[in-house]
Amino acid sequence: MIQVRYSSAPTSAETATTADLRDSFLVQDLFVEGEVRATYTHEDRLLVGGAVPGTGQLDLPAWTEVLGTETHLAGRELGIINVGGAGHVLVDGDKHELEHLDGLFVGRGSEVAFAGTEAAFYFVSAPAHASYPSQLLSHSEVEPVALGSSDAANERSLFRYAWGQELQTAVLQFGVTVIANGSVWNTFPPHLHPRRTEIYCYVDLAEDDRVFHFMGQPGSTRHLVVGNREAVISPPWSIHSGAGTGSYAFIWAMAGENNVYTDLSPVAVEDL
Template identity: 45%
Template sequence: MDIRYASHPNEVKKFDTERLQAEFQIESLFTANQVTLVYSHVDRFIIGGVLPTTETLKLEADRKEMAADYFLERREIGIINVGARGTITVDGTVYNMDSKDCIYIGLGSKEITFASDDAANPAKFYFNSTPAHKTYPTVKVAISEATPAHLGSINTSNERTIYKYIHLDGIQSCQLVMGMTLLKPGNMWNTMPTHTHNRRSEVYFYFDMPEDAVVFHMMGEPQQTRHVVMRNEQAVISPSWSIHSGVGTNNYTFIWGMAGENQMFDDMDAVAMKDLK
């Protein structure tokens, strides 16, 4: 398990490119027949990726770092399939997962396994996990069942569709909020005008990008902005004091996950464009 520690904004503004990447960027999440885990001390987030090809993979706790007998002993998890068709089995119950389907699994579930329907065209399971204090039921939502919200405009290069999966009016959880945003062709900007939310941290996972495309992910305090260059299937940790927006060389899709003080999607501290530096 890769460990990422919290960073003070006064220090971050002095970081060079390599240090920004080391602290906030998750460069690789998918390795064949492995479960990859990154533990962030910011809101005790665990970010992970599972790529089952020829094997069925089990989600297990890192005993040293988590001090738990099983992964969801004190946690909840949201998982979105960003690959081909596969299955997730939760304590014996099998859930079929098509591309962009989401499943929430609550506190106390003991055995979680992942498999692909076709080893040559595998599923890729991306997940966010946060501490939990109450058990909520396991719920799967197919993308075809999710209610899309169409926002933005081609005039501002941010015409997009947002799918909210785990939130106050959707799948119930203790603190995890999770969803997905798809930018339409010809649109490159996300989360601009930007904002912070000092009550919650966030993680972005960028995917559905061409091999030679990049997203310039903006971060830092509004008056001390920085950027991290993101490529396909990479994630970036956004602490609560940081903006989180980006612009790409192509349209793309990203998964957003939040944890912290509350679950209110609209709880944002807007940053005026004139105040960005």
């Protein structure tokens, strides 16, 4: 199952209803046992999905009717993060074991399958002009970058899996940010990525917790109320920031014109 979302103009968010915003930017119901589900957005041609193998094995679908190729990665590269229990991913027959929040980069041209009774795999793919080697990205072995402070309620640890250094990719960048206990804000103060799209997937929320995700142009912000394992498409014209009602983490993934991680435009709080 795959959905298609079209690009939106900046002004569309200013007059949109809550339902309109959710239909355009919120991605829900990606994780269903025994299925692979995805949403394709025309924003930088990113595709996000979820695979929950259960007792079987699931192949990464080609979705030829959307991607126009016989295999999913014929012209794309892939980032995977396990948001469930232990499982493994087969890349051209080679097994890669992934624990909770472990990542995997898969280069263009590969065949991929998912397995693991307790696993739930989140993935994002982007068009790629070249092929680079696949690489396992263990969460416990990635050195986190400490950001924010407890006084500002935005203390968090940034785990950079693919970010334009160390691991070579064509355009894809992705990683995980874990919010410290007692903090609520992520990516605050906010910023813009004028040359690329970013997609957030919020994970590890309790059933009754939510994240209030802020989006829109500076001075005309809107918000989405987001639950566990739900994603938000953040176009280049939109800020992205959020506050949660409890502890959580989020997976960030980016692709576009510039693959330098620090390529961003800060937005001052007084300009919101």
